[in-house]
Amino acid sequence: MLILVLTIMLLINPEPYRMGFVRFFPGFYRSRVEEILSKCADGLGSWTVGALIEMLFIGFLSGISLWILGVPLVLVHAVLAGLLNFIPNIGPTLSAILPMTVAFLDEPWKAVAVLILYMIIQNIESYWLTPTVMAQQVALLPAVTLTSQLFFTTFFGALGLLMALPLTVVTKTWIEESLFKDILDGWQHQSSQSN
Numbered sequence: 001m002l003i004l005v006l007t008i009m010l011l012i013n014p015e016p017y018r019m020g021f022v023r024f025f026p027g028f029y030r031s032r033v034e035e036i037l038s039k040c041a042d043g044l045g046s047w048t049v050g051a052l053i054e055m056l057f058i059g060f061l062s063g064i065s066l067w068i069l070g071v072p073l074v075l076v077h078a079v080l081a082g083l084l085n086f087i088p089n090i091g092p093t094l095s096a097i098l099p100m101t102v103a104f105l106d107e108p109w110k111a112v113a114v115l116i117l118y119m120i121i122q123n124i125e126s127y128w129l130t131p132t133v134m135a136q137q138v139a140l141l142p143a144v145t146l147t148s149q150l151f152f153t154t155f156f157g158a159l160g161l162l163m164a165l166p167l168t169v170v171t172k173t174w175i176e177e178s179l180f181k182d183i184l185d186g187w188q189h190q191s192s193q194s195n
Helices: 002-012 015-022 027-069 073-086 090-095 099-107 108-138 142-194
Strands: none
Touching: 002 027, 015 027, 027 073, 027 099, 027 108, 027 142, 073 090, 073 099, 090 099, 099 108, 108 142
16 A cells, blocks of 8 residues: 555656655766666656557457357456456466356356466466567566566565566666666776777
């Protein structure tokens, strides 16, 4: 609840918090921090587009599969699968409960078929779709995507899993811009000048 309230407060009026954060840096570097923060915002925007692509893909795949199986309320199940896909790994599992129940009431064998179907969809989403889409949208390598989910889930639980990819996008941007470009690349430039 605290995280949710803080997030809403930051989203309503982010500028004072941004200015306060920038002031933690020396005066000569503040304009660069502003630039990095803008790149972080762009990266998060790309991540959001990637998440929407995943949600649409999972919703479509679930809907088509359930329609082929003849499970009632296909559209409801497909929309639910797409929306719950926003929660990595856990969301697809939760989205299987309602269609399994409806399928069981229709014909018991369909519940087993839906379970198998959703397990296949979850594996496609976890091991192919998410790493591939994130590699395209925010240039996150597939291994980095999976590792970040494991890392943040281990230390922060379910909230860490939900926030793993956006935090990884921000961390990646800061490392690339402040460490690689501003520090390490600068050493190479200074070294070549001294020679």
